[in-house]
Amino acid sequence: MGTTLFGCCSFSWRCYRKIDRCQHASVENGISRIKACSKNGETECFSAAGLLKRRTALVFGVSLISPSVLLGFSEEGLAAVKQGLLAGRIPGLSEPDEQGWRTYRRPDEKSGGHGVGWSPIIPYAFSVPQDWEEVPVSIADLGGTEIDLRFANSKEGRLFVIVAPVLRFADNLGDNAKIELIGPPDKVISAFGPEVIGENVEGKVLSMNVTEHSGRTYYQFELEPPHVLITATAAGNRLYLFNVTANGLQWKRHYKDLKKIADSFRVV
Template sequence: MVGRRRTLASAAAAVCGAPMLGFAGLGLAATQGLLAGRIPGLSEPDENDRLRTYRRPDDKSGGHGVGWSPIIPYSFKVPDGWDEVPVSIADLGGTEIDLRFANPKEGRLFVIVAPVRRFADDLDDATIEKIGNPEKVITAFGPEVTGENVEGKVLSTATAEHSGRTYYQFELELPHVFITATAAGNRLYLFSVTANGLQWKRHYKDLKQIAESFRVV
């Protein structure tokens, strides 16, 4: 299964001229046209922690498909200065990349919302535990984010629970990336926060806070 996805990612990279799913240049998405619908969902900075909360608007277009229920909204927090970046149908991963955000000085993030039936049958009311344990999930789906095998690159793994939903959290090295994974309805959610070496060194705490703030609501 992982080999099939890697083959698809490699083929797409050859067509688009981008090396991997999560780390394609932001300029590509901004220039390809046929952009997914973009509806504001970012709050004003919170008075306590000065973070802004993004919540996926209920009526945002994209990713529904024939036979699929509307995407269950998700949310996360970012410092001021992070902004939405247009997602193109030419992006690797196609319509499964639901959202991109970036700050040119700090890093970037994206959200993959994939149908669970790509990975398992009879999971119309999926939980991440039904899909697998943390090791199985990162081995199978880490390449969806990095475009390459993640064996030996996982620095840490954690499990968190919020409002009865379980989240798997991973930190990977080179490329530096945090991945938060969960499932809801009939979809798998992969939330990736990444940065280059200098950004990672300077903004590690903020990047980790962003990654840990992801919720399906």
């Protein structure tokens, strides 16, 4: 079946190219397509056109058959092929829980990384209300390729994740960095806060807290203005900055949920 299918596609494409040339000739010469074809000795295009339609229909019909049947893959093999093609933005959200919240976990297969020789990014996870959605990241964004992920809800706020090599800030942390080795909370927010808000953070830090989960330390900050919650930690050879922000009205109406999102961030 595979041989017939590809032979059909090849024939249809050749015929299509002939038809295309016929049409082009009719436009350039100001005569009908039939005459142009006849003049160029390509009358067979029209006799083939009907066959093209029939064979095109066959191709579309065959395409409804499971790809695993057509190509001879098992379902497991097909899954492996699909995984090999995944790159960049890959869905990582769970189904909503009983409270309507979903958990995002950075897929292991997602592309990313900064600089030749860097190890794969250690996955991270967080929770968002079910109506928050992933937003495509562009290398033209402020922060460039170090912004690994964006999420947003137009009524509630937005978040983004910065994943930066620790070598930007210290050269003696090795490949198993800890946030404590980078510095205490006040030093970290002074050094990395501008990465988030684009300006000096002096006088803007409302609170600083230190928490620990599964042996990893997290620094948590609240800044105002602008309204932003920052969760910082380190893992492997990278620093993670998880940032939840909103405008004044969103902050007032949805602070509880925004704080819950910020508190949910974990490197897994």
